[in-house]
Every structure is written in C-alpha cells, then in structure tokens.
Amino acid sequence: MTLPVPAFTLTTDELEAMIERAAGRAVAAVLAAQAPAAGGLNPANYYTVPEFAALLKVGTPAIYRDVKVGKIPFVRVGTSIRICETALDSYAQAVAQ
16 A cells, blocks of 8 residues: 655744644634624734733743732633733833832
8 A cells, every 4th residue: 555645845844834823823813702892802912921921020920820810901812811912011010019
C-alpha cells in the first residue's frame, strides 16, 4: 500500500505561523461573541494577565487577586482571562493611591 504524497510541504516556521494566525482568529471570534451588540471587541485592545502585570510592573498574583475580587473588569476566552486596555489607566490610578 502506498501513501499519498502531500501536495505541499511546510517548514516548521510556516506551520507555527499558520497555527498562530488560526489561534488569533479563534480569540477574536470569542471576544466578538462576548461583545455588546454595538461595535464588538478588538483582541488587540485586550491583555493577558501576565501582559497586564508587566505593563504595571506588579506581580501576576496581584492581578489575579484583583480580578477575583472585581477590581479589574475582564472577559474570559475559554479559561483564560483578558483585560481591556481601558482598565489599565483606572487600575494604575487606583494602585497609585
């Protein structure tokens, strides 16, 4: 029995880029589905908890704690947490006080 020969070949970098684009589209679809009817959510305007913590120069446990108690508004994408960039300024001011 002979196996069919693939019509094309991908390098590892090309395959990783395809997977990354597909994952980005999946995140965008989930955020859009969770968005209010007016406008939708742009995934470029949302941070993961580690990204948000790095911008504020605080530890991720502090961000997770404040998300849990409701100090930081967020949306869930599957099991991950995404924080809107508009929360950045308000949270930074609250932390500074």
